[in-house]
Amino acid sequence: MKGHNNGEFSLDEMPPGTWAEVVRVDGPLYWRRRLYALGFRPGVSVYVEQTAPLGDPVQYRVLDTWFALRRQEARRIRVRHVSRPSNP
Amino acid sequence: MNTRRHAPSEVTCPRCSSVEVPWETVTQQAAYTVALVGPPNVGKTSLFNYLTGQFQHVGNWPGKTVTYHAGLLPAEPGPVLVVDLPGLYSLVPLSAEEELARELLYLYPFDALVNVVDASHLPRSLYLTAELLELGRPVLVALNMWDVARREGIQIDVERMAVLLGAPVIPTVARSEEGMKVLQEHLPRWLGEGPAPGRAPRYPERIQEARERLQALIEPYLPEWPEAQVQGLALKLLEGQTDLLGKLFEPETAAALKARVEALREVYRRTWKEDPALAVADARFGWVEGVLRASVRTTAPTRFTLTRRLDAVVTHRWLGLPLFFLVMWLVFHLVVNVTEPFIGWVEGVFQGVVRYALLEVLAGLRAPLWLRSLVVDGVLAGVGSMLSFLPGLTLLYLFLAWLEDSGYMARVAFVMDRMMQAVGLHGKAFLPLMLGLGCNVPAVYATRTLERWQDRLTTALVIPFVSCSARLPVYLVFALAFFPKNTATVVWGMYLLGFVVALASAWVLRRRVLPQGQEAPFLLELPPYHWPNWTVIGRQVKRQVSAFVTQAGTVIVGVAVVLWFLMNLPWGVEDPRASWFGRVSAAVAPALQPLGFGRWDAAGALLSGFIAKEVVVSTMGQIYLGEMQPTAALLARPTGEEWQAALDHLGPGLLRALREAFARLMGWKAGVFQVGEDAVNAHLLAALQSRYSPAAALAFLVFVLLYVPCMATVAALQQEFGARWAAFSLIYQITVAWVLAWAAYHLALALGLG
């Protein structure tokens, strides 16, 4: 992971096996709202599970649910690296 | 082409403009109407099936139900009409089927909503619950997947939760029926008591204020609505769901209101420094967290360990794809190997016992020759040749249902996404293609889960190339006749070719025919694995098998009868080729000449195959067997010896077939099919062998794989996308079929299969 401004990354930069806490979600409103509803919202921790065959999409776990997002979408989620999830 | 807009979600759904409620006729018998609402894959349809005794599609992946089903629950104090809706992540729709569900929720006066939630995933499920409580209707919460929650150490204080939601909360396990009796008894009683609306969540002051201002704005226009419902609508408008206005009011009123709503939203956006929609979403989460804190305790530190372990392999970076191909190869290998031994047996039963019994009856009735020929050559041959494939098809349905109910299906979409991306589609679009392996018709409807209209249309247009189960008999018969040592390979090759053509077509359509547009965002839920439930699978298989048998009993009999007449008209014609059917077929045949099978009988079989692919084999049976069975055989009563042989075939023949199938299933025996003495089917095989070269047979198979699957699929395309696209797909498929069959023929000739 390259260092960024004040320790922020985009979710697709996080390697499998790490925890990340959502800081901000970018993109069109309808899409942000949907991601929010599913748990990708500021303050929530996301676990990066693994990459699909051929490198895309990536499997994430959030609030005990597994979701696949393409890198393109994950790029719009700004996160902070955390060592432990803040919520179960 | 329908391009009506539902901003901003890119949903276009031709049927959403006006709600049609097909259950209106049933409503008259019902005292109450309730809707089952909840996130995708929480068990709504399982619940529905239990309550109404129906057999709707159940499986472990999100997005199976794409339309509504209605069914009656007979009860005291009055029968309840239960409506199953597509799953919704939230009341802000992104795809056609979500749009459908939302529209019904707003426009249809349900007496109450049954909110089905996944007790093992409450943090995610309750968001929608908040939105439903805001609607101002009575809500009853079914805490489904109670068994999973218990297993994962999630403890829920049901009474506390009921108080917080202002709604009855009932734990259920829809698939093992635990708690279902309680729900079934409580629901009608609760409805009879005239329940109050659920308790709408209280949100922070600024949101309440904003809502009240919008409420004041719309209230005068909705004099009939109860206050709670107006409040709910106001909140949705604050979130920017202004398209609702267009559904509720005349265009001018809607436009005027919309302008004022947007102006207000703009004011709040500036003062709050964020979009009101996100502020409301945040408030809902605050509420959800409050409910969770007060009523849920988790004991286990790590949950869903089985799913974690399985996914480490199934969706693994290197193992994922090979595993998928291995699974599919295995499925078809087993299906083909197990099917073969039964073909001969079922055929034998039909051409033996059933045929003799019919002949006895016909003789007893002194039926004229033509009637005997119609019954025996027409109907019996058609139905018999179809039903002989039932064991194999049952096994195929079984495998597909197993894959669906385990949770593997969603992983397939995940694993295939990158490949689908290359042709301009979503991994999710692979699921309708997989469903197409069973039947293309529901697969066309299943495309509704795709967010963008272009994606839906592209997927639906290529679905017909996916080989449905009705095509399997054709491959089997030809493969047995021409490639007896490689039956499974030929069949597997056809399936693979179908997928390759489908994907290549998607690529072409994407670039040349359908506007590219921006990519729709990709988001896919991967549900936890379940150990597949045999009752669920049994019902799935039963549904598909009975659909197939009904098809064999109606379409095939119908076609066989019509065909028999066409083959015997003008009345008394001797040579079938001189019949009306023969003459039409012969007129088409030259178009097939370059493909190697420019014969009237091939053309005839393909013509009748437009109605349904199953018919191809039965038509051939009718043409060839009719030629082979002398009229005398129809007049004579079966001899005692013949009866004896036919009866002997029943038991020992079945045993032999079972033993053989079992041996193959266990892999003791290579799939070499012996055309045994009990395979009456040998007539058909011999007839084929004498008429086609192996190269022509291969080309014929390619043609059957790729040309129009059946009338029902064309009708489904027409219903979903309009007559123009249905016509386009028809022409496109025939062109592709012709070109590739030509290529296959010449390739096979070059390889020396002439």
Ligand SMILES: Nc1nc2c(ncn2[C@@H]2O[C@H](COP(=O)(O)OP(=O)(O)OP(=O)(O)O)[C@@H](O)[C@H]2O)c(=O)[nH]1
């Ligand atoms: N363990 C367990 N599994 C359940 C329960 N209820 C349903 N299932 C399973 O969960 C999966 C989803 O069930 P469905 O009834 O198809 O869900 P749905 O909500 O109608 O799904 P969509 O139509 O896709 O929105 C299936 O595999 C069911 O067998 C339950 O109470 N416990």
Ligand SMILES: [Mg+2]
């Ligand atoms: Mg369903």
